[in-house]
Amino acid sequence: MFDRLKGYLDSVKARDPSPRSRWEILFYPGVWALGLHRVAHWLYEAKLYFLARFVNHFSRFLTAIDIHPGAEIGKNFFIDHGFTVVGETAQIGDNVTIYQNVTLGGTNPTNGVGGKRHPTIGDNVIIGSGAQIIGPITLGERARVGANAVVVEDVPAGATMVGFKARSTLIPAEEWMREFIPYGITPECEDAEGNRIDCIEKLEVELKVLKAEIEALKAEHELNVPPQRSGTDD
Structure with a gap:
């Protein structure tokens, strides 16, 4: 257990030059948010939804990071700073790095029934601050998303996405x-x-x-x- 924790803290230190020791990283809100999410997700899979939500809300209060208990997260996930939202059906691979104010958000299912509504993030993806990744899309391995980008379509492995795609529409x-x-x-x-x-x-x-x-x-x-x-x- 301690070896896994040390390995995780070392992976964070490799991506962030500011900390001088592992002890300093232990105070990062992203580290606390991930640890509490592991507990909430375990409760969620055990169908203890109220308790899972309780842990989720406590984590959000403590860290300003909202990760739904149903989200599936791989190894060495690092949120640098806070104010990030991860939706229920999001799937995140290994060694993913997310900066502040990122949303892994959902879209309205056309049949009105909740299903896969949030993104799937491949291994070693980096998402810049303020980016919005919306819908049941896939970001391929090693993809890069620039700050404040809005991504609503699949991203190939190794691609870099910048800019936004907002447009005005006439509502029927x-x-x-x-x-x-x-x-x-x-x-x-x-x-x-x-x-x-x-x-x-x-x-x-x-x-x-x-x-x-x-x-x-x-x-x-x-x-x-x-x-x-x-x-x-x-």
């Missing part, structure tokens, strides 16, 4: 009428041929058509209105 009325949309994710739109497109593109096309129709109505109205007579009748 049937979705807007619902009381709650999990994770704030709505479907994409379809064009007349049934091809999936960005809703904003469809909205821009419809706006151009409406403008053209308004201009045509204005021109027709001007042609049909008789000219105004000036002055008074004799």
Whole structure:
């Protein structure tokens, strides 16, 4: 047991040049969060869900790191600093490094039934601060994610991802009428041929058509209105 702990602390020291000893690393919030998660996950697998949640909430209070008890985490996982969220169905491989303010988040299952909603992170992956990894996607081994990147698609092994992919969408009325949309994710739109497109593109096309129709109505109205007579009748 102590050999495994020493090996883990040494793996952290190899990735962080600031600590001068293993004792210093023991005060890291990421180390405490991982240790408490091991307990919470054991309780979760034993179907002691309330106790698992209790340990999870205590860990979040203590470390500002929220790891769902159901998340599966491999060896030598290191969260440098805090304010990180790991979802229930996330799977994390060995020797993964995550910096502060990272979210391994979920998406709304299309059938409304909870399933695999969170990312799968391969071995030796590094995720920069502020990155958002969303949905049941896979980050291949040795992948790198830059700070504040938003990743919503699979990442090949060894690839480096930077930037964000946010876009504006027009929410369909049937979705807007619902009381709650999990994770704030709505479907994409379809064009007349049934091809999936960005809703904003469809909205821009419809706006151009409406403008053209308004201009045509204005021109027709001007042609049909008789000219105004000036002055008074004799």
